[in-house]
Amino acid sequence: MSVLPRKKIMFGCSFLWTVLITLKIFVLVYNDCTYAEGTTYGRRIISGDELNLRHLIGRRQDQISFYHKCLFNLSPYNQYLMKQWLVYHLNVLKFDLAQMTPSANETDKNLIKQLDEDYWDSEPSINGPDSAFRKYEYILTFFYHQLESYVNTPADLETPYWKKIRKFVTTNLFV
16 A cells, blocks of 8 residues: 655645634734825824724714615614614714814814714715614725725824824714
């Protein structure tokens, strides 16, 4: 009986071993609170705080989408209550940002001004629960794009503006 030599896959390692090495590299990079993002303009390092805020915004978008899909199974009164609750959250955010405008630094003032012009002033008023959900989904997308465009260092997330956004995203939506 002849013994056939064992074939080694992927440079002498098994596939499982390669996967484990890749996972270890990912864990080491992730635990170091840095994440390399490939963009068309090059690579930049994303801090763990920025990655966390992106994740929080994404989870809130998923949560809002789920509730938006379930909205039409509710009674008209419960739909009205959901609309009022979303409007309340948006008004609290608007009030918080208006309170910090006089004492904010120049970057925060520009972000608040952009939010006022591109969101509060341009979006149509909330007529029903469907428009409330759409407006809430849009503001989350707006924050995500601001995060990608204006946050370059971890220190940028320590400004009062981003702290208010983090508070808005982490507040329980429906208790």
